[in-house]
Amino acid sequence: MADDLVVRASGLCKYFGDRLVVDGVDLEVPQGRIYGVLGPNGAGKTTTLRMLLGILEPDRGSRTIFGHANPRAVGDRIGYLPEERGLYPAMKCREAIAFMGALRGLDWKEGRARAGDLLEAAGLGHAVDDKIRKLSKGMAQLVQLLGSIVHRPDLIVLDEPFSGLDPVNQERLEALIRAEQERGATIVFSTHVMAHAERLCDRLAIIAGGRRRFEGTVDDARAKLPMHALYTPRVAGNGLAALLPADAVPAGDGFRFLLPADGIEPVLERVMKGGHGIAGLSIERPSLHDAFVRIVGRDNMGDVE
Numbered sequence: 001m002a003d004d005l006v007v008r009a010s011g012l013c014k015y016f017g018d019r020l021v022v023d024g025v026d027l028e029v030p031q032g033r034i035y036g037v038l039g040p041n042g043a044g045k046t047t048t049l050r051m052l053l054g055i056l057e058p059d060r061g062s063r064t065i066f067g068h069a070n071p072r073a074v075g076d077r078i079g080y081l082p083e084e085r086g087l088y089p090a091m092k093c094r095e096a097i098a099f100m101g102a103l104r105g106l107d108w109k110e111g112r113a114r115a116g117d118l119l120e121a122a123g124l125g126h127a128v129d130d131k132i133r134k135l136s137k138g139m140a141q142l143v144q145l146l147g148s149i150v151h152r153p154d155l156i157v158l159d160e161p162f163s164g165l166d167p168v169n170q171e172r173l174e175a176l177i178r179a180e181q182e183r184g185a186t187i188v189f190s191t192h193v194m195a196h197a198e199r200l201c202d203r204l205a206i207i208a209g210g211r212r213r214f215e216g217t218v219d220d221a222r223a224k225l226p227m228h229a230l231y232t233p234r235v236a237g238n239g240l241a242a243l244l245p246a247d248a249v250p251a252g253d254g255f256r257f258l259l260p261a262d263g264i265e266p267v268l269e270r271v272m273k274g275g276h277g278i279a280g281l282s283i284e285r286p287s288l289h290d291a292f293v294r295i296v297g298r299d300n301m302g303d304v305e
């Protein structure tokens, strides 16, 4: 690919009735990366993903997938886990996965073989011959996800893939997403759970109220917030506060303050000279959650975790 971008979307807009729910969203997803689309409930994530995939047509703006203006032309190179979950309840897991592969052009026998391997790798080897109706909701969701990747797509789009999974299955899903990236796939997933995004994403976009509020790496997002230092003296006492930055506030047995622009060292020199010693010192990096709150604003947080 000439420019190494699998997805290139520019100025995507979508109205439902007279309500503008996606308002000029740009997205550029580099090949081979894990890309997060983050935002609170109702932010416009699903609508954006649906426009990328050609399930919905944008009212304004344009997008290309693998350089094609019509995403359906490259449908067999795409794997998609929609927000609505659903498999045929009477099918066995192996067949359900092979069936989804067949819909994307995968040979049935090959699909069955891959389904067995995928189920095994996802820790669901025991369920190959179980009917879907026997599975828990979370397990069925994983099976559906395996069905969406069994044809080894180059682009995988997952809409809230972690929702409804218990912590063990969330970890399995993280491992699976990483394994797909190692295989060479590009992954786009939406979430309102910051922890997954923090661990997985090479880049991310934060959407709120239909608008893109941020684009960059997790570290770029964190850099939107200042770092804090937490210092605990060995010997407290008079005069210590005067040696610390003006914004220092008591925290536990010590003090918390913004990391000064010239670093922590000058502060440490002063407190050492003053005979206060160091019983504890930590530099707090803002989390993606903190950055999200700053970028989106508390009023727009919804139920972001």
Ligand SMILES: Nc1ncnc2c1ncn2[C@@H]1O[C@H](COP(=O)(O)OP(=O)(O)OP(=O)(O)O)[C@@H](O)[C@H]1O
Residues within 6 Å of the ligand: 016, 021, 039, 040, 041, 042, 043, 044, 045, 046, 047, 048, 083, 192
């Ligand atoms: N088919 C539709 N008709 C009318 N309004 C819709 C339709 N689909 C979505 N909306 C509205 O558009 C807005 C964006 O919805 P969307 O599902 O894209 O958000 P989201 O970020 O994916 O939210 P969630 O995390 O809750 O799934 C919401 O206010 C939603 O109610």
